Amino acid sequence: xxxxRDDEASKLGMWLFIFTELLLFGGLFLVYSVFRAKYxxxxxxxxxxxxxxxxxxxxxxxxxxxxxxxxxxSAIQKNNRKLSMQLIAVTxxxxxxxxxxxxxxxxxxxxxxxxxxxxxxxHLERGDLLFFSLYFFMTGLHALHILxxxxxxxxxxxxxxxxxxxxxxxxxxxxxxxxxxxxxxIWIFLFPLLYLIT
Amino acid sequence: xxxxxxxxxxxxxxxxGKYKGIFSWIFTLDHKRIGLMYLYAIIVLFxxxxxxxxxxxxxxxxxxxxxxxxxTYNGIFTVHGIIMIFMVVIPGLSVIFGNFFLPILIGAKDVxxxxxxxxxxxxxxxxxxxxxxSQFMQNGPPDTGWTFYxxxxxxxxxxxxxxxxxxFVLGFSSILTGLNFIVTxxxxxxxxxKFFNMPLFAWSIYxxxxxxxxxxxxxxxxxxxxIAERLFGIGFFNPSLGGDPVLFQHLFWIYSHPxxxxxxxxxxxxxxxxxxxxxxxxxxxxxxIALSSLAIAGVGFLVWGHHMFTSGMSNQALWFxxxxxxLVAVPSAIKVFNWxxxxxxxxxxxxxxxxxxxxxxFLFTIGGTTGLLLGSVATNVQVHDTSFVVAHFHYIIxxxxxxxxxxxxxxxxxxxxxxxxxxxxxxxxWGIIFVGFNLLYFPQFILGIQGMPRRYYDxxxxxxxxxxxxxxxxxILITGLIMMVYNLVQGVKTGEIAPSNPWHGTTLEWQxxxxxxxxxxDEAPVIKANxxxxx
Numbered sequence: 001x002x003x004x005r006d007d008e009a010s011k012l013g014m015w016l017f018i019f020t021e022l023l024l025f026g027g028l029f030l031v032y033s034v035f036r037a038k039y040x041x042x043x044x045x046x047x048x049x050x051x052x053x054x055x056x057x058x059x060x061x062x063x064x065x066x067x068x069x070x071x072x073x074s075a076i077q078k079n080n081r082k083l084s085m086q087l088i089a090v091t092x093x094x095x096x097x098x099x100x101x102x103x104x105x106x107x108x109x110x111x112x113x114x115x116x117x118x119x120x121x122x123h124l125e126r127g128d129l130l131f132f133s134l135y136f137f138m139t140g141l142h143a144l145h146i147l148x149x150x151x152x153x154x155x156x157x158x159x160x161x162x163x164x165x166x167x168x169x170x171x172x173x174x175x176x177x178x179x180x181x182x183x184x185x186i187w188i189f190l191f192p193l194l195y196l197i198t
Numbered sequence: 199x200x201x202x203x204x205x206x207x208x209x210x211x212x213x214x215g216k217y218k219g220i221f222s223w224i225f226t227l228d229h230k231r232i233g234l235m236y237l238y239a240i241i242v243l244f245x246x247x248x249x250x251x252x253x254x255x256x257x258x259x260x261x262x263x264x265x266x267x268x269x270t271y272n273g274i275f276t277v278h279g280i281i282m283i284f285m286v287v288i289p290g291l292s293v294i295f296g297n298f299f300l301p302i303l304i305g306a307k308d309v310x311x312x313x314x315x316x317x318x319x320x321x322x323x324x325x326x327x328x329x330x331x332s333q334f335m336q337n338g339p340p341d342t343g344w345t346f347y348x349x350x351x352x353x354x355x356x357x358x359x360x361x362x363x364x365x366f367v368l369g370f371s372s373i374l375t376g377l378n379f380i381v382t383x384x385x386x387x388x389x390x391x392k393f394f395n396m397p398l399f400a401w402s403i404y405x406x407x408x409x410x411x412x413x414x415x416x417x418x419x420x421x422x423x424x425i426a427e428r429l430f431g432i433g434f435f436n437p438s439l440g441g442d443p444v445l446f447q448h449l450f451w452i453y454s455h456p457x458x459x460x461x462x463x464x465x466x467x468x469x470x471x472x473x474x475x476x477x478x479x480x481x482x483x484x485x486x487i488a489l490s491s492l493a494i495a496g497v498g499f500l501v502w503g504h505h506m507f508t509s510g511m512s513n514q515a516l517w518f519x520x521x522x523x524x525l526v527a528v529p530s531a532i533k534v535f536n537w538x539x540x541x542x543x544x545x546x547x548x549x550x551x552x553x554x555x556x557x558x559x560f561l562f563t564i565g566g567t568t569g570l571l572l573g574s575v576a577t578n579v580q581v582h583d584t585s586f587v588v589a590h591f592h593y594i595i596x597x598x599x600x601x602x603x604x605x606x607x608x609x610x611x612x613x614x615x616x617x618x619x620x621x622x623x624x625x626x627x628w629g630i631i632f633v634g635f636n637l638l639y640f641p642q643f644i645l646g647i648q649g650m651p652r653r654y655y656d657x658x659x660x661x662x663x664x665x666x667x668x669x670x671x672x673x674i675l676i677t678g679l680i681m682m683v684y685n686l687v688q689g690v691k692t693g694e695i696a697p698s699n700p701w702h703g704t705t706l707e708w709q710x711x712x713x714x715x716x717x718x719x720d721e722a723p724v725i726k727a728n729x730x731x732x733x
Contacts, residue, residue: 009384013310020415024419027449027452034445039440116430117429122439130432
């Protein structure tokens with residue numbers, strides 16, 4: 001069968017996939033609002049336990065990475081392979097910074113015994129238990145999306161290097177960047193919900 | 199299987215591909231072969247589910263223990279539900295006939311993403327394997343019912359994690375298929391085919407695909423939360439840990455009510471294809487039917503609360519959900535009236551596909567009107583969780599989607615395999631299935647009103663007459679089903695060579711040879727302004 005290529009279709013497909021991701025997290029936001037309304041005091045205390053500093057650094061890192069990946073796309077469209085690869089590398093670096101900070105945050109919580117399944121958790125107040133469970137569930141699922149995004153962008157990096165992703169055929173990077181913006185966008189919602197609203 | 203009636207073309211069934219033997223199927227990118235693979239998987243799973251259903255019927259033939267222990271019964275009704283809902287009726291029509299005929303009906307060579315389509319099938323098979331495996335693992339089959347209601351599902355010792363994960367995987371496959379179909383319809387329509395020139399089956403697949411795409415993620419995240427809850431004792435849905443079991447029901451039905459429309463919309467589409475062909479008459483109210491599909495899909499998102507009238511909701515929520523539920527009846531009735539108007543003064547040909555379509559309308563109407571009884575709050579409280587509900591949704595799912603499925607396979611089999619089944623035998627099988635179906639499920643309406651609860655292993659002696667009639671109906675039904683499948687298999691193997699347009703249909707699939715070539719269209723198809731133009 002002849003090779004059929006339709007970039008419009010691929011982009012439309014990616015947008016539809018992004019809808020499903022938004023709804024996936026939408027379900028979590030719904031659960032979050034229900035329990036926030038039920039246990040406002042515990043959610044207030046819980047969010048004070050989280051480090052706004054680390055959260056802000058992570059927000060800046062992700063926003064910056066969204067910019068660099070958009071620039072990487074512009075670079076490849078202008079046939080500047082080297083710059084594009086450098087910008088993808090910066091994006092991946094920012095993602096690593098994000099995950100490293102997440103690791104530090106999570107490990108402090110682990111030291112305090114605040115993680116799902118720990119011996120301490122069932123003895124907490126119900127609202128605290130739900131806040132920290134939601135915290136781990138939401139940031140964990142988001143971190144998983146970061147990892148998937150990193151794999152996609154690494155594949156784009158390799159493709160540019162091998163010369164299969166060029167200024168005439170850059171749909172993979174375009175879709176990868178779209179996905180990366182989604183990951184960023186979800187964090188923009190998670191950050192205030194978990195860290196800022198007190 | 200060589201149905202060649204032209205010399206220069208090679209049917210998709212005989213095309214020598216890159217791989218040989220079974221791998222030419224597993225690694226195929228051809229939407230028609232993928233459709234057939236779904237067909238075989240779903241037929242096998244359907245019979246597994248049907249036999250489980252029959253075992254339940256045998257158990258219920260007399261009060262007390264008949265052939266199994268109560269725990270086995272709990273496992274069997276759960277497994278019956280999981281297999282039938284997640285693996286048979288939700289994918290059902292859309293993955294088999296959607297895959298096979300959607301590209302042909304809109305004049306395309308394949309779906310938009312053939313590789314993604316193949317991957318969806320693989321993911322589907324992985325989901326099926328996981329689900330079936332969960333039945334045989336150490337802790338015993340899940341016993342929560344297919345709805346996995348919390349908090350019981352968070353505490354029972356059975357294999358709930360594996361079964362819910364399987365449902366998650368199957369949902370992922372469903373999302374990818376829906377995504378593929380939406381993009382296919384947007385991007386690959388033949389030149390000259392606008393949205394309102396599309397056959398109505400394509401319209402119904404379009405509405406279905408949006409529902410699949412937008413509703414499935416919600417159940418995905420819900421099932422993940424349930425798994426996390428079981429693994430780590432989180433307590434989202436367990437009241438003793440501060441959670442809310444009613445929240446689980448909301449999240450579950452936000453998906454699972456639209457899922458009902460994922461099942462039934464393609465069925466409505468199939469019936470809309472069959473009726474004009476066997477009446478040799480232009481479909482009445484083309485635009486009304488097309489838009490009513492979208493209306494059903496849209497309103498379908500807003501009615502999930504009617505599954506929970508007795509679970510605890512505010513009075514405002516009760517009447518609101520009840521009102522919206524009544525609203526869904528409007529687009530459904532638009533379709534039924536348009537079908538009847540299409541038949542009026544048509545030259546009706548009572549071939550098996552049309553018989554299935556007629557019985558579909560009959561059963562769907564019974565299922566729909568009893569649905570109104572359930573949608574109204576006052577009556578719902580009386581019959582909630584009784585076998586009245588069981589009868590209602592079997593009339594919709596089996597009498598609706600199932601009969602449409604049988605209609606579709608009798609309608610399109612000559613196109614898919616290039617051979618014709620025995621029409622007389624098919625008609626007899628239809629008669630047996632129709633009688634068996636009504637004997638099986640109609641008594642359950644009466645039992646339900648009299649107070650027989652659903653999912654009960656034991657019952658009071660006064661219900662026995664109805665239960666016995668129902669069980670007899672079950673055996674008649676399965677006899678008819680076996681006869682139907684035997685007839686179709688014989689038709690595929692040794693039936694007469696079918697002409698390319700045996701029913702004198704007007705849509706695009708009848709303009710190409712049977713079975714189609716790999717590329718479907720050797721020359722660009724002629725697009726008519728109205729796909730059902732018989733004048």
